[in-house]
Amino acid sequence: MAGPSTRILDHIVHLTPPGTLEDAVSSFQNLGFTVSPGGTHAGGKTANALVVFGDGTYLELIHFTSPPPNDDPNPWAHKQPGWIDFAFLGNGGVPSIAGTINARADADGSGAHYAAEVQGGRTREDGKVLEWLISAPPGGERGELPFFCGDLTPREWRVPLEPRSNVRHSNTARGVAHVKLLIPPEDLTATANKLTSVLGISPFSSIPGEVAWHLGPQLSRPDPAPTSSIPVLKLRAAEGEEEMEYVRRMRGPGIYEVGFIVSDPSQGRGARTPYGRVVWVSAGSESGSTT
Structure with a gap:
């Protein structure tokens, strides 16, 4: 079983x-x-x-x-x-x-x-x-x-899915597109192996510097099929001075960016909370992309 x-x-x-x-x-x-x-x-x-x-x-x-x-x-x-x-x-x-x-x-x-x-x-x-x-x-x-x-x-x-006004957002966000983890390059392989054990599935994508898994199946939801996208978990090796500073001195390994599926593409590419990166992903685009 x-x-x-x-x-x-x-x-x-x-x-x-x-x-x-x-x-x-x-x-x-x-x-x-x-x-x-x-x-x-x-x-x-x-x-x-x-x-x-x-x-x-x-x-x-x-x-x-x-x-x-x-x-x-x-x-x-x-x-x-x-x-x-x-x-x-x-x-x-x-x-x-x-x-x-x-x-x-x-x-x-x-x-x-x-x-x-x-x-x-x-x-x-x-x-x-x-x-x-x-x-x-x-x-x-x-x-x-x-x-x-x-x-x-x-x-x-x-998780108060009702009333339905709780899940209506003026930015048209309908769900999570991706969670992007940033990690020191030397730790990429070991962390990817641990995440594979945690998830119980192999990555669907593994390219130099980045490994990704499909998450799911989706949770119950208040609306019938508000989005057909499946969230993606991305693990990426830091590159460049800013990202290396982020993982080595500022924050350590962990979430670098969260992507949200939006039905209004005019939202643009990204935004910030006071302390974190946000990316808007157009509904219908490949889950986890930043278009």
Whole structure:
């Protein structure tokens, strides 16, 4: 019997400095995204708001409610603001996502390893309590490899696809086209091998300096087939002075750019959050392109 899918994109995490969630909400609204209320995570250290898409994925806009102490064990506590992490859809714990990936990695010899699932949650603004299971790679690989979020309460509590106005964006964004990871050139092969173990599929493209995988199958969605595109995960070796500075001194390996499918090609090629790169991909163009 086939194991659980480990390549369904669930959400992408965007961090802003402590106490600035409302500023992040305004910034994303200015980019043409509809932002929905989130809530406060268990323990009260972090809170979020959401940008939900018709393909069932979403962006998590997150901040720390106060500056975290130097010894805070949260893997996001000392990340630079911007795109910091991404999650794939997990399950309720049976079979174990971590166990599935670790068995593959042992067979592949890739060196990927995930910790056993731990419970997390948050309280929505309306008081509803959400619960989930998280399985993640070591802290140093967070944002370079995905973590997994498996719902113990209904996913629609966590991802408000209704009312449909939540997934209507004035920039015409309909879903995620690609997530582009940037990494030091010397780490490309090792990281590609780990991602192959995590995803459970081989890359559909491998050219000098870049490896790419199709993600999916798609999540449930509020609209029938809002886009036929499948998100792409791209792993690219940094090149040039700016990118090398990005991965070696500014941010470290991880998400460099997120592409969004838009139905209005007049949006242009790209934009920026206050801390991260955004690319608009015309609906109907090849998924993951930047046209």
